[in-house]
Amino acid sequence: MKIIYPRNKFLSRLFPTVDITNDEQLIHAFRKYLSLGEFIPNVEISESEVIIEIPSNFLLGDPREFQRVNELCSRKKFAEARPILEKLVQKYPSISEYHRTLAQTYEEEGQHEKAIDILIDALRWDPKNHWALILMGNIYARYKDDPDTAMAFYDQVIHADPGNFIALNNIGGALVQNGKLDLGEKYLKQAFDINPEYPNTCYALGLVAEMKGENLKAFEYCAKAVKYSNSSKDPIFQNGLQTALESAKKITDSDYGKEELVDFINELEELTGKEIRIEKDENIPTAAVVQIAENHNRDYHLIKFKPALGIDHLILHELVHILFYHEARKIQENKLFIAKAEKLQEFKRKYSRYINSLIRKGYDEDQVSKMFEELFHGILRQVFNAPIDLFIEDLIFEKFPTLRPHQFLSLFRLSTEAYNAVSIPRVEELLPAEILSQSKVYNVLGARHTDSLLGTRFEEKYSINAKEKELVKSLWDEFLEYRQDREPGEEYELVEHWGADLGLDAYFSLIDEESHRVKAQKPSTKSPEEVMAFIEQDPNSIEGYSEEEDQEMAEFLASHSDKDLNTAVAFYMVDALEYFSKLSIEKVKEIAFEVAMLGQSGIDPKKKGYRLNKIPGQVFSGYKLLAYYYVSWAKAIPQMLSQLQMPFDEEYQLAQSIFESDK
Incomplete structure (x- = not known):
């Protein structure tokens, strides 16, 4: 199996004591670090790269033990995993991922220098090990505040596999967490361009936009994170949803749209x-x-x-x-x-x-x-x-x-x-x-x-x-x-x-x-009283719900205008005027709204037994309730009285004159 190393600054980070422009020093270094027992690698060198070849059996390892290690690490039992990993590294030193996992157990516990030393070994055996490269970059970006060195490892990931959107996402996320918003956003956008449906990238870009005060971008990215998440229990879904809602609220509070x-x-x-x-x-x-x-x-x-x-x-x-x-x-x-x-x-x-x-x-x-x-x-x-x-x-x-x-x-x-x-x-x-x-x-x-x-x-x-x-x-x-x-x-x-x-x-x-x-358009067959029974049917509940009643109401109003005054309604209006004269306008308005709500289910003029919470102790007939309905709106909400379309203007004028004469 051939391993190819780019002959650049990255290589000098793997062999810091070697002059990478000197062919003899390079050959000596590779034979020293990558020899195993009787095996001495053959080293081919050109101006741009170094190539060595190792036997395929060097990469077999012990999958069962490594699976046990990964299970322990997933439960954050790094101290238990480390002895097993050390044995694996000693027995199979050519397997890069064993080194990388061992390094991560130290990184998780804050032993960053120890982790770096082990990661160097991981990358010497596989310079394209994405997770080792990212972990190394993360350590330099997050803990050593050395973005230049971090970028050297991050760039190697892109060089090795430019289509690896997960790696690009992780790099971008690490940089953002370290406060490098613009640089992190650059990698995240590259990841998004490769796979615009990866929810982690969408959410990360949403967070960057939110930090920059770009509410629309924050909403759009986080809405995508919500849509492409696998489960409502996924933290990306939950956090993306929260950010999308918060951003949407800011947008709707503005004039946007x-x-x-x-x-x-x-x-x-x-x-x-x-x-x-x-x-x-x-x-x-x-x-x-x-x-x-x-x-x-x-x-x-x-x-x-x-x-x-x-x-x-x-x-x-x-x-x-x-x-x-x-x-x-x-x-x-x-x-x-x-x-x-x-x-x-x-x-x-x-x-x-x-x-x-x-x-x-x-x-x-x-x-x-x-x-x-x-x-x-x-x-x-x-x-x-x-x-x-x-x-x-x-x-x-x-x-x-x-x-x-x-x-x-x-x-x-x-x-x-x-x-x-x-x-x-x-x-x-x-x-x-x-x-x-x-x-x-x-x-x-x-x-x-x-x-x-x-x-x-x-x-x-x-x-x-x-x-x-x-x-x-x-x-x-x-x-x-x-x-x-x-x-x-x-x-x-x-x-x-x-x-x-x-x-x-x-x-x-x-x-x-x-x-x-x-x-x-044909004449109504219903009497005015039958129409009045639905005078307050809510015309807004369902478009067309009271279409027939609307027509009948128009016919009723036309017919009622020719009749004598409804003395019963006028009489009850006097009573209403007397009652409301003792209340503030706000109290009258509360009663007006309660009657309107009651009217949504219809007020039958001939029915008895109506009650209002705002006027406890009184029982209303239908006509009395209609009278209170009209007067409450006339007193508290006169500008909307005409919208009630109640044909009692003359009755109200009569009631007012009676009330004033009795005072």
Whole structure:
């Protein structure tokens, strides 16, 4: 076997007492140091290299004993490994790796000079031993503050094997740890160019960028480290994730990416011919929601959001909803998702035993009823949004690269919340197993999709049974069939199919938008009282959820304007004015928000038994609650009163005059 040594400064470090320009001295040195017993190596010398040849049997060694040594070293039992290594080195002195491992046992314990002496022997027998070269470089870089000598050994690694990205990564990492950021970054980038999917290099480059205050680079490299890590238990995954999130937070706190968001808004406004308004609303049931202009009889689209991390991503997500609606509408393939209001009671009846069992356990009856109403609306939000959101996030990831930090931060938060929502122990006590399972399946599909984009590991957190796993696989496979070449409107097919597969199709309808518009123009068959029963249905929960109610509400307002004053409402308004006159505006505002939240599940004017936590001891009829609703907003939030669309302006004027005359 031939061993080739470069005839340069590196060689002089292996034989420091030899003049490497003197052929006779070189031949003498090699024969002195590399002779074994009767074996004397033949030395061939040229201007650029020295070549010796040794018998192949010199490299056989004792693999079993060396494996035992490595096991001890992996457990940091260096003192136990060292005697075994010393025997191996004595018996097989020509095996470089035995010397290198022995040297490392000393290096680990801080005996650096001893380690250097042994590493010289390792490199004399194999000048291309990467790990010996790196270990030698590390000692000089970290402990001797001698970067020039360290570089001599590091460069030899690259010279010997320029494609060894792991070696380059280790060199770069050692230099970075020693505070040589620029030099370390140079080696790390070489390693990255060879293998951009090696997570250790990605993370190391992310750390360098973070140290330099380059937040975007830190995010991009650490996001790659997360994506390419083998396991969520890998420290590279955990540390990379933490740095990616921290960097993304710094980016989202700046104006980075906002220009692209504004450009997209302008593009959509031109495309749809409608203004897009964006406003904060703490009372919406989800992180953000869009109200399509045509579905709300407006000349503008409205996006509402709750303040949160990654808010630009939430807004962008709703903007893509508008794009999808427009694309489907353009080819007359748009659908409206209509939740069947009468199915709410059927839903409650289905789980009546569960509801009754909660009440028997001591839970408040009204609160349990409200919880199941919210549960009904919540699962339908998942039915509509879960499939469509997958396509939306795909588009955002591909078409808005500058907003990926926003998407990463936002999806991580949303995925964490989704997991917690179905995984905390109390959920199993409060929710029927069937609903919990249905919601969990939707969440797992979302987790799988987030993992596929970002490399996170949310899906593995979920505990699901064999049937749920099979269903997730089936629904995911269907999504993959659409994923690459989705046509406008095809997302509704997944909404329908997934809803049916999960047994939720009885609660909703997907109807053709155009035919519904024609039907909606016909006179309403419902009485004003029936319409009023849904006056406060949340129009934001699911786009299209209250589409039919919206139309009926418009018809009701038109018909109600011709009627006499509602004296009952006016009477209750006087009572409300009296009650609120004793409270601060902030207290009135708290009541206003509570009534609004209660109104999300509908206020029936003829129903009795409503209660408000902020007004303890009172029981409200439907009309009285509507009166308090109107007056609380008129007193505390007058600038938003018109948005309630409650036809009680004249009643309020009458109530005010009565109240003032009684003072």
